[in-house]
Amino acid sequence: MTRDVRMANPDETAAQAATRMAELDAGILPVSENDRLVGMITDRDIAIRGVAMNRGPDAKVRELMSTEVxxxxxxxxxxxxxxxxxxxxxxxxxxxxxxxxxxxxxxxxxxxxxxxxxxxxxxxxxxxxxxxxxxxxxx
The missing domain is CATH 3.10.580.10 (CBS-domain)
Known part of the structure; x- marks a missing residue:
């Protein structure tokens, strides 16, 4: 498993999450709020729930992430x-x-x-x- 895991914040933008994924060469980020795992966002979430549904790069991670972890x-x-x-x-x-x-x-x-x-x-x-x-x- 990968131990050094970077987290996203639900109020970050899709662009910020995508940039972090690119920096990490990863297709997924756990989403944390108040030290609690509240979701997961993938590059596919950004493409399907974001881009394909006409949500721009400023869409919030919370709008695109999967909440069932x-x-x-x-x-x-x-x-x-x-x-x-x-x-x-x-x-x-x-x-x-x-x-x-x-x-x-x-x-x-x-x-x-x-x-x-x-x-x-x-x-x-x-x-x-x-x-x-x-x-x-x-x-």
Whole structure:
């Protein structure tokens, strides 16, 4: 997992979030308000919920982010995390400790690189199905 995670603020603009993503070479930022994880924003959220819906670069992160934050715990079994990613059709999950503090983000690629290739491939098969509850066009 990636441990050095930068956060976005819900009152930042889409342009500011996109700039931070570019600087980090990342496609996702957790969104934090008052030391609490309140959402996630992806480059795809900015494209689909922002640009495609005629919201300009000054649109607030809170208008574009996903507010349902799915996560895993840092002590969870990798197979359980992969199964959850497949079922929920998501490629990245914030990783929390048992005090619900963000400690990192894990991606499908991270898990594949740890020797869980077959499980990651199976998860990708589930993730790649079109639509699903977490489609960016549903908000």
């Amino acid at each position: 799915l996560y895993c715990f840092d002590d969870e079994d990798v197979d359980d995390v992969l199964r959850n990613m497949s079922e929920q059709q998501i490629r990245r999950l914030p990783v929390l400790d048992r005090n619900k503090r963000l400690v990192g983000i894990v991606s499908l690629a991270d898990l594949a690189c740890t020797g869980h290739n077959a499980e990651a491939g199976e998860a990708l098969s589930g993730i790649a199905q079109p639509g699903g509850e977490h489609s960016q066009t549903i908000h």
